[in-house]
Amino acid sequence: MxxxxxxxxxxxxxxxxxxxxxAGGKQESGGSGDVDKIKGHGVLRVGVKSDVPGFGLQNPxxxxxxxLEIELSKLIAQEIFGDSSKVAFTPxxxxxxxxxxxxxxxxxxxxxxxxxEERKLTYNFSTTYYTDAVGMxxxxxxxxxxxxxxxxxxxxxxxxxxxxxxxxxAGDKIGVSFGFSEFAxxxxxxxxxxxGRVDVFSVDKSILAGYLDNETVILPEAFxxxxxxxxxxxxxxxxxxxxxxxxxxxxxxxxxxxxxSQFNL
Amino acid sequence: MSSGxxxxxxxxxxxxxxxxxxxxxxxxxxxxxxxLLLALILGIIFGLFSTSNKKILRAIARVYVEFFQNTxxxxxxxxxxxxxxxxxxxxxxxxxxxxxxxxxxGAYVSEVxxxxxxxxxxxxxxxxxxxxxxxxxxMRWIILPQTITIVLPPLxxxxxxxxxxxSVMALVAGGDLMYRADxxxxxxxxxxxxxxxxxxxxxxxxxxxxVSWARRHELRIKNRDTQTVRxxxxxxxxxx
Numbered sequence: 001m002x003x004x005x006x007x008x009x010x011x012x013x014x015x016x017x018x019x020x021x022x023a024g025g026k027q028e029s030g031g032s033g034d035v036d037k038i039k040g041h042g043v044l045r046v047g048v049k050s051d052v053p054g055f056g057l058q059n060p061x062x063x064x065x066x067x068l069e070i071e072l073s074k075l076i077a078q079e080i081f082g083d084s085s086k087v088a089f090t091p092x093x094x095x096x097x098x099x100x101x102x103x104x105x106x107x108x109x110x111x112x113x114x115x116x117e118e119r120k121l122t123y124n125f126s127t128t129y130y131t132d133a134v135g136m137x138x139x140x141x142x143x144x145x146x147x148x149x150x151x152x153x154x155x156x157x158x159x160x161x162x163x164x165x166x167x168x169x170a171g172d173k174i175g176v177s178f179g180f181s182e183f184a185x186x187x188x189x190x191x192x193x194x195x196g197r198v199d200v201f202s203v204d205k206s207i208l209a210g211y212l213d214n215e216t217v218i219l220p221e222a223f224x225x226x227x228x229x230x231x232x233x234x235x236x237x238x239x240x241x242x243x244x245x246x247x248x249x250x251x252x253x254x255x256x257x258x259x260x261s262q263f264n265l
Numbered sequence: 266m267s268s269g270x271x272x273x274x275x276x277x278x279x280x281x282x283x284x285x286x287x288x289x290x291x292x293x294x295x296x297x298x299x300x301l302l303l304a305l306i307l308g309i310i311f312g313l314f315s316t317s318n319k320k321i322l323r324a325i326a327r328v329y330v331e332f333f334q335n336t337x338x339x340x341x342x343x344x345x346x347x348x349x350x351x352x353x354x355x356x357x358x359x360x361x362x363x364x365x366x367x368x369x370x371g372a373y374v375s376e377v378x379x380x381x382x383x384x385x386x387x388x389x390x391x392x393x394x395x396x397x398x399x400x401x402x403x404m405r406w407i408i409l410p411q412t413i414t415i416v417l418p419p420l421x422x423x424x425x426x427x428x429x430x431x432s433v434m435a436l437v438a439g440g441d442l443m444y445r446a447d448x449x450x451x452x453x454x455x456x457x458x459x460x461x462x463x464x465x466x467x468x469x470x471x472x473x474x475x476v477s478w479a480r481r482h483e484l485r486i487k488n489r490d491t492q493t494v495r496x497x498x499x500x501x502x503x504x505x
Contacts, residue, residue, distance in 0.1 A: 095447075099457055156438075160451035181438035182448055188436075191343075195350040197437075 034239035038080060038107055043088045046073040047100055047109040050091035051186060053210045054263040055112050058091065065089050068259045069110040072129065072230070075255070076108070079246060093185055094160040098122070101233050108243065109231040112204055114162045124240035125229035126247045129256055130265065133222035134166040135205035139215055142199060146221050147171060154179045156189040156198035163202045166224040186211065206265065282454050289445030290467055296362045296441065297428045297471070303367030304427060305420075308374025313404070315375065316382045326375065333372035339433055341365050346437040362434040362441065370427045377423065381416035382408060414486065421479035425472045432468075442467055 038044055048069055049056035055067045070089070077087040090106050097109045101123065112132070115125045136155075138144045144153075147170055157164045159182045171177060181198050183189045190211045193201045201211065204226050208218050230247065232240045250256045314326035333341075342365045345356065356364070385408050393403035435443035442464055450460035 095451055159447050164452075182444070182451075183438060184436070184447070191347045192438075195347040196355065197346065197350065 034236045035080060035242055038239070041107075043086050044073065044077045044080060044108070045088045045090065045106045046076075047090045047092035047097050047106040047111055048073065049111045049207075051210055052112055052207050054265050055206055056110070057210070068130065068263050068265060069112070071259050071262075072110055072256075073108070075250070076243065076246060094158045095184055097231075098160070101231060104233070107232065107236075107239070112207060112226075112228055113231050114204070114226040115229040116162060119231075123231040123234055124237065125231055126240065126244045127251065128227040128229055129247050129251070130228045130260065132204045132206050132226045132228065134163045134202060134224055134226060135208050135222050136167075136219045137193065137201040137208045137211060137216050138199065138219060139193065140217050141215070144199065144219070146219055148174060148176060150178045150200065151176045152178065153199035154181055154197070155200040155202050156181050156183060156192050157202050158182070158186060158189060159184055161203055162224075162226060163204070166226075167202050170223045279454060282449060286442075286445050286449065289440060289442040292359065292434075292440050293428075293431050293442040293467075294471065296359065296366065296431045296434065299363045300367035300370065300431065301424055301427055303363065304370040304374045304423070307368065307371030308378050311371065311375035312378025312382060315379045316386065326379075330372045330375055333369050334376075338365065338369045338430055339436065341369060342433050342437060358434060358437055358439045361437065362431055362439055366427060366430050366433070370423055370430070373423050373426075374420065377416050377419045378412070380419075381412035384415065385411045418479045418483045418486075421475050421482075425475055428471050428475075429468060 048065060049067075050058040050065070052067065056069045057066050058064070059066055073087050073089070074084040078084040080086075090100065092100055092106075092109065092111050097111055097113065100106050101109055109123075113119075113125075115128065119125070136144075136147075144150065147167075150171065155164075155167060155178055157167075157180055164180055164182070167178075168180075181192065183192065186203065186207065189198065189201045189203070192198045193216070201208065201216075205218065205222060212218060230243050232243065247256075311326040311329055314322040315330070317323060342361060345354075345361050345365055346358070349355070389407055390400075390403055393407050394400075398407070431441060432443040433439075434441040435447060438444065446460050446464035449455050450457045454460075455463075
């Protein structure tokens with residue numbers, strides 16, 4: 001009996017360790033033929049947002065994805081396959097996009113992914129294709145006009161998002177302190193704002209636009225520029241430089257500027 | 266290894282955030298203990314109700330048990346967190362965790378208590394009454410003491426499920442162990458694998474002693490030369 005118990009423990013520990021080691025999934029040897037590998041799949045697999053108007057939104061009526069980041073994905077597929085329809089979209093959240101990239105389920109993340117020094121250690125990022133800022137959504141009735149009114153209030157942020165750090169730094173500068181509540185998804189933050197659990201819903205302004213309604217308002221103040229880049233797995237260096245080349249090209253020839261005005265961003 | 270699951274074992278930062286992690290452990294432990302007490306109190310009350318010979322008490326117990334056994338705990342938690350504020354009831358997250366988890370598991374505990382009582386009560390209650398015991402005296406001195414020995418293993422089973430279920434607090438920014446782990450993993454202090462493995466280990470540390478103690482207790486009962494028959498209903502596992 002004792003022996004059996006020991007064996008169970010050992011098995012558990014082994015399972016945990018094995019789980020960790022293989023959590024990395026298909027350890028693709030990067031460096032050569034990343035783009036060829038994608039060609040081999042027959043489709044470009046991109047992680048996109050499904051709830052951010054203008055960037056990545058799944059149209060509830062048609063089920064199709066729309067937005068700047070969706071068009072970028074199609075353009076890249078056009079470059080790789082010569083066919084812009086060869087792209088498979090996976091909806092991601094701030095929390096899931098990293099792990100999905102790590103385990104090789106998707107080739108690229110184009111999902112309002114802010115480039116930070118910290119994240120560069122873990123992923124490859126392309127040149128910035130869009131610059132946004134962290135904003136604040138509040139209830140009209142709350143009488144909050146800006147950061148200075150937030151002393152002692154609670155701010156709802158998304159797990160893994162950069163907004164928490166950005167707002168805290170801005171608050172420290174003017175000597176205002178507040179609390180944070182982290183949620184897994186944006187709808188949960190909106191629900192918490194509606195029910196009065198949090199006083200502010202804070203995330204990038206582009207994302208907030210999708211949650212604006214008759215009772216809420218986006219404050220004019222904005223913090224720390226958020227530079228969006230296309231992320232790929234750290235080991236896929238060839239893919240990263242290929243994508244970076246494309247973005248640079250589209251920045252200089254006005255393609256991206258065209259998309260930005262097309263979606264009124 | 267520049268990428269992969271161990272890429273973010275950043276020891277320096279790990280220890281910087283360790284107090285926060287321990288705070289999460291403390292909240293999980295506290296909520297677990299308080300919710301367990303609540304579940305036991307409710308379980309005994311409604312367990313007695315459901316074995317009572319008064320129809321109204323049995324009905325009340327039935328409604329309570331059926332409602333909480335047949336709706337997800339997550340739904341209850343979100344209801345209390347996001348819907349009740351609209352009618353002016355705004356509980357703090359700690360209370361929500363304690364009350365929701367406690368009331369939810371109280372329903373399961375009451376079923377365990379009911380099964381325990383009904384396995385003993387037949388015949389013994391009549392015998393006690395013929396000796397001049399009142400219903401409550403008989404419960405207090407004869408039935409419940411025997412019930413306790415029998416229901417301990419399934420109760421421990423409930424306690425373990427309860428501890429694990431406190432992790433629903435993480436969904437409503439509860440500051441518990443699971444919430445801290447999410448926070449830890451998502452702010453890049455640790456990669457997701459190790460963060461959740463460490464968290465799993467913390468829950469394991471809380472639950473495993475209970476489980477192994479219950480197993481030993483069960484063996485003791487089995488080996489004891491006793492007339493007690495353990496009905497099948499007691500080995501039913503619930504509240505997952």
